[in-house]
Amino acid sequence: MQKFERQQGLVAPLDRANVDTDLIIPKQFLKSIQRSGFGVNLFDELRYLDEGQPGQDCSQRPLNPDFVLNQARYQGASVLLARRNFGCGSSREHAPWALADFGFRVVIAPSFADIFYNNAFKNGILLITLPEEAVGRLFREVEASEGYRLDVDLEQQRITTPGGEILEFAVDAFRKHCLLEGLDDIGITLQDEDAIRAFEEKHRAARPWLFRQAG
Amino acid sequence: MAGQTLYDKLWSQHLVKERDDGTALIYIDRHLLHEVTSPQAFEGLRLAGRKPWRLDANLATPDHNVPTTVVERARGNAGIQDPVSLIQVQTLDDNCEAFGIEEFKINDARQGIVHVVGPEQGATLPGMTVVCGDSHTATHGAFAALAHGIGTSEVEHVLATQCLLAQKMKNMLVRVEGELGLGVTAKDIVLAVIGEIGTAGGTGYAIEFAGSAIRGLSMEGRMTVCNMAIEAGARVGLIAVDDTTIDYLKDRPYAPSAAQREAAVADWRGLVSDEDAAFDKVVELDAAAIEPQVTWGTSPEMVTGVSGEVPDPEAEADATVKSGYQRALEYMGLAPRQKITDIKLDKVFIGSCTNSRIEDLREAAKVAKGKKVADSVQLAMVVPGSGLVKRQAEAEGLDKIFVEAGFEWREPGCSMCLAMNADKLGAGEHCASTSNRNFEGRQGYGGRTHLVSPAMAAAAAIAGHFVDVRTLESNRAAQEA
């Protein structure tokens, strides 16, 4: 996993609650057996005026001029500002793959769906939960000033606005550690191999039917 | 000390290790796989030179991409027209073969939607932890199994370590007491719960469904309820073990052998919340007050009773809710205060891991029997959840009832639930669907989905618009009797 570096990120506002994973990456793109290349289809149905197909050259497709990520001022954004319950719906990890591939390193919202939350951190994306009114304020500031950037410092768990306001955020210690170090958590878990084996043996002895194969 | 909830018990029975950083290592008993979320996980294993930890914990079947017409299916994988879908199904076959994982392939009678297949085989048992790279894994919680969806990185993690890194959730109790009205089903209960608490209401919680109305449901109905816990924001839905659970599991292929059964059943009896268990949140619903439900918008929480109407966004005080409603009505092509029963349907889909089990098909068939699908409905399809459900339905003659009424009778798979195969809605088409998500574009680009129960879907197919199943002759007669 890519290490998380401190961001001086351009912010793009997506003003809509309950953004689901079908919206982040529509199902026709889940047919890929790769992990990369989903960025061009991020928010496909909002971004383009036609229906996208997997493997298609997206540079020729008609863009929706009203969609925020198509506006010139938000090109190169690495921080996505969103509304409540972002990432609800399916467990598709293609959603964070698409966000990361597009260039987003941080998503800020009042709340996130559980499975998406897990998936994002495993792909080097920092999700920051802030109170609804703080998010509302950021939306107003972003929309009011072009080139609005946030300084996102994971080490200090702190966001600094261009106006110098400091917003602290919470993140659990393990996720923070993995993100900062770019760690693969399978490797970390396998350090506990002996504990897993010991548990498995005890578990099998207590409930052998859980290990049974079809008769 | 307060007693334990069912979730607390399942958690502690699988706790390998608690770590200082607040995460825990949880042992996984059953891992279900399908073609969409597994290829990158197998690839990751290969790249790292790792092997699956315990092969017999895994069970795979292709479901999302498989075609559902008889002609295509007769040709096995070769019948998959879309080359990209074909690669995905073929990749699952190849990976299962290479790593030695049991798979029910496309034309195996046991193939089907992974959440129908697991319980049907007895591969989902009370007291298990069950995971799958699919959010509707919550379904398996109907068996008092701790079951939830995971992402592809976690699929790889489970394959490699037989464990997951997890954090304990909070406990929520949803109690539904009383008797359901005639024609009101498990689907209506869960839609009503989502309407009550919202699609983020369960975020961070494991929801246990309890109360007499839940106890009164069959296992099929309980699976429908737990299936949609995720639409209420909860990764986990749970129902305690009782006789219904134990009876359902008898003689299923993966269920305990005769020699193990007594000990297993004794163990399962303990899989209930203690009477003095403390829940972080409790929600109560009166079963008798639940009407047949219909969603009118683009989120499962945008739902109302069949006798209701589409809301008026202008009446909403919260700006985010108001703009959400406006956007939904525009997408759905509906007017404020339009009556639900005035919504006309272009297509009808009976299927998906929410409602494609034998009981669902029986309920739909009861409504369709001797009737005809309305001329204005272009396509009404019934897609059984597995090859075994299909076989059972045919043995009961349900396929004939559907076909005579003008429904298409298909081969098992996810089908138009998410339209990854050829079954999809056209732009602007309204569909009465027994699936679980009405998101924009979910059932096809520009498609308009209304989530309902199987009986409501069948009744809508026949009338061409939504009707209250409680007013149908069959139900009226039963009520008067």
Ligand code: SF4
């Ligand atoms: S039936 Fe629908 S919700 Fe269920 S697993 Fe398939 S695609 Fe997902």
